[in-house]
Structures are given as C-alpha cells and as structure tokens.
Amino acid sequence: MKLQPTHRLRAIAVGAVAVSSALVLTACGSDDNTGGTNAGGGTKAASNIKCDGEGNLLASGSSAQKNAMDIWIKNYQAACEGVGINYKPTGSGAGIQEFLQGKTGFAGSDSALDEQEIEQSKKICKNGQGINLPMVGGPVAVGYNLPGVENLVLDADTIAKIFDSKITRWDDEAIKKLNPDVDLPSTKIQAFHRSDESGTTDNFTEYLHAAAPESWKYEPSKAWAGKGGQSADGSSGVATNVKNNEGAIGYFELSYATGNSIPTVDLDTGAGKPVEATVENASKAIAEGKIVGEGKDMAMELNYATDAEGAYPIVLVTYEIVCDTGNNKESLDLTKSFLSYTASEDGQQSLAEAGYAPIPDEIITKVRSTIDSLA
Structure with a gap:
C-alpha cells in the first residue's frame, strides 16, 4: 500500500x-x-x-x-x-x-x-x-548564517519563496514584516538544499506543500524540485555550507544545527507565538x-x-x-x-x-x- x-x-x-x-x-x-x-x-x-x-x-x-x-x-x-x-x-x-x-x-x-x-x-x-x-x-531545523541576527522568524510562505528563489535578499519586505525589530542586511540569500535523494527533503517539502500550497507548487519528493539554490551532499554537507557562507540558509536535523552552532529559524505557524525548533516542540507535533x-x-x-500551540511542524x-x-x-x-x-x-x-x-x-x-x- x-x-x-x-x-x-x-x-x-x-x-x-x-x-x-x-x-x-x-x-x-x-x-x-x-x-x-x-x-x-x-x-x-x-x-x-x-x-x-x-x-x-x-x-x-x-x-x-x-x-x-x-x-x-x-x-x-x-x-x-x-x-x-x-x-x-x-x-x-x-x-x-x-x-x-x-x-x-x-x-x-x-x-x-x-x-x-x-x-x-x-x-x-x-x-x-x-x-x-x-x-x-525530531525537528528539521531551518538554519541560517546572518551575522548580527540572533533571532529570526519566518513562516511557511516566506520559506517556500526563499527556497524557490522568489525571495533573494534578506531585507525583503516579506522577511521584514515578520521581523519588525530586527536590523536585516541586504545580503544576498544563498539557499542550500540536498543533492542526494533524501527523506529530510521529502519531509521538508511535505511541510512546504501542506503549509504554503500557493507558494510551493511542487509535489513532495526525496529529490529536490525547487528552482535555483545550491546543492550539497547529506545533512552534514548542507550544514557545513550554511556555517561557512554568510547569507546562507538550509534545512537539516536539529543535531546538525546544535553541533555546528548554527542559529535556527522560529516558525510563525499561526499559533499565539512563533515556535522554536526543539525536541519538546517536535514531540508535540509527532504526538498528533x-x-x-x-x-x-x-x-x-x-x-x-x-497550528497547535508549541507544536513545531517541520518534523x-x-x-x-x-x-x-x-x-x-x-x-x-x-x-x-x-x-x-x-x-x-x-x-x-x-x-x-x-x-x-x-x-x-x-x-x-x-x-x-x-x-x-x-x-
């Protein structure tokens, strides 16, 4: 079946x-x-x-x-x-x-x-x-490299447009609207995705497809389907590229973010407040x-x-x-x-x-x- x-x-x-x-x-x-x-x-x-x-x-x-x-x-x-x-x-x-x-x-x-x-x-x-x-x-974290920006909030629609090359600068109005108190630079966004067929990609694109269907038109898949961006092999390859390139953003398991000291995005899911990528918040989503x-x-x-309170949906x-x-x-x-x-x-x-x-x-x-x- x-x-x-x-x-x-x-x-x-x-x-x-x-x-x-x-x-x-x-x-x-x-x-x-x-x-x-x-x-x-x-x-x-x-x-x-x-x-x-x-x-x-x-x-x-x-x-x-x-x-x-x-x-x-x-x-x-x-x-x-x-x-x-x-x-x-x-x-x-x-x-x-x-x-x-x-x-x-x-x-x-x-x-x-x-x-x-x-x-x-x-x-x-x-x-x-x-x-x-x-x-x-566990959570699939969205990690980024933006010196001076310690807290960043994004929603599914904005993430979809970033990874489909429709938003290309960090000071884009859509990002600024979600982060009104953050001084965002005009740095070019470098979005990294997996080059190999990956269940992590499958789950990440399941999230984009479910939560931002108007902005992510591709069917969920192990193989990356979005336009543009740069590819890297394995979660470790994506994490390494995000860590080493200013303006970069990528997706990988939380352990790769914590192990490489990469800050992660809080998600605006429509709940009362943005949800952080944590083990506890992922468990709330898995339990559903x-x-x-x-x-x-x-x-x-x-x-x-x-959009349950405290539930981190990219799991x-x-x-x-x-x-x-x-x-x-x-x-x-x-x-x-x-x-x-x-x-x-x-x-x-x-x-x-x-x-x-x-x-x-x-x-x-x-x-x-x-x-x-x-x-």
Whole structure:
C-alpha cells in the first residue's frame, strides 16, 4: 500500500539500520550525515541491554538518524562484546535500495516504503514483506548564517519563496514584516538544499506543500524540485555550507544545527507565538500523528500544517525497515537484539542529548512487540 499525501497530512517513514556480517546477507535489507554533532552518549544503559546474536551487522540509509545511531552503537557494543554494528549514512533512497537488493539486514529511511518498494521487498523477505518501524523523531531545523541576527522568524510562505528563489535578499519586505525589530542586511540569500535523494527533503517539502500550497507548487519528493539554490551532499554537507557562507540558509536535523552552532529559524505557524525548533516542540507535533500502515507495518501520517500551540511542524520520523518474516536467519537474532535496545526506554531516552525526540509511548510500545515477532 502506498500512503498518498493529502493537503495537510502525509505518511513519512524513516530510516533503517542495516546489519551485515562478514557473512553474505540475504536479509531484507536514509540520508547521509557524516558530520555534525558529537554523538556523545555514555554507556549507562549497557547493563539493561539484552545481548543476542553474533557477528557483524551492516545497515545503511537515513543520515538524519546517523547521530542517534552513533549513540546506540556505542552503547550496544560496549555491553555486547564480540559483535559489530556498522551503519552507513548513505541517504534514505540509497539505504532502501541496498535493503531491496539484499545487501543489508535492514534500512533507515525518513520516508515510508511505497507500493512498488513493498512489492520489491517480497523478493527479499521470503513469505513476507518490508515493514516500517518508527524509531527516531525530531525537528528539521531551518538554519541560517546572518551575522548580527540572533533571532529570526519566518513562516511557511516566506520559506517556500526563499527556497524557490522568489525571495533573494534578506531585507525583503516579506522577511521584514515578520521581523519588525530586527536590523536585516541586504545580503544576498544563498539557499542550500540536498543533492542526494533524501527523506529530510521529502519531509521538508511535505511541510512546504501542506503549509504554503500557493507558494510551493511542487509535489513532495526525496529529490529536490525547487528552482535555483545550491546543492550539497547529506545533512552534514548542507550544514557545513550554511556555517561557512554568510547569507546562507538550509534545512537539516536539529543535531546538525546544535553541533555546528548554527542559529535556527522560529516558525510563525499561526499559533499565539512563533515556535522554536526543539525536541519538546517536535514531540508535540509527532504526538498528533497516527499509524496508518496495515498489519505489522507502522508507517505514520503527520500533520505538517498544524497550528497547535508549541507544536513545531517541520518534523520527521525515521523508520527502521525490516522484513516482517523472511529475515536472514544468520543475522536475525542480532538484528532483533539491537533494534530491541534502540526501541527500549533507555535507548529512546538517550536520544534527547543529541537533539532527537523519543517516539511517543503508545507508538514505541507497539514497535517493541513488533520487533519481538520478527522472523
């Protein structure tokens, strides 16, 4: 089943961690983030990790969750000696393709599998299919580089016009109207977007399409469709370019903004006051979502145009994509053990320090039982 976007709501899926071993994987197998924040994350949860399986696990996909994966892998490997987890942040599109080719144990994606991808997965998932397990949530921040401007408010319409090259100077009247007390320079705007297919782009354009339909005429997509601008590879590439170029603006996960000391835009959503990009505010938006997948599939539908107080609407949910049945037997135990930790209370709570939002309790509880049932 392909989840079709509506004017305000869209199903998104997020990314997977695949696991490969020195053995050839034939298992059911998002974005590339190789830089950004220090993953940190101690090993305090190690004593609560149930170790199972052996060998090496290879995963690839969403770069949006790369920093979360760094924390999880560090903690898991500290508790479970003799196993290796290798997550490659190749981007959601590339991660899904490697999964569908049987190269990885599971994939990370910021967009759910579509109808065609589900059909393809049935060739890898013997007697089963690929399913989406929401594991990582968080805000997609809009970061900017404008010396002297510490607080900036934008709305969906203005952001859409900036990224479609219809607003090209920082002292444009539309920006000034939203920031009457800010001394805006006439600096040329340099808008950076992803060059690779990205679930982050998919979710960012879902927001523009839902909240500013008159200014953003393009259909949401992993591939960038706007006019003009400059491209960069991965969230880390966009963040680096914003940090290094005066007048720049770009979109990336909050951890890349905090890790690079990049200021972020507050959103005028129509609520009582502008909403800051924070983990807490993203959680408020994610909590409005619902599971729309069928069977064991847990693809979600989110409201990108919410005007609820304190809800930050540019959010993504990264999925770990696995087979419901038909996973590679040699890596199944390790896959289940590792994903059980990432979905655990300790695993979810370790995300906040890196700028991610834990998945709401009623959803992550279902994820845990689904992981237990993988075969």
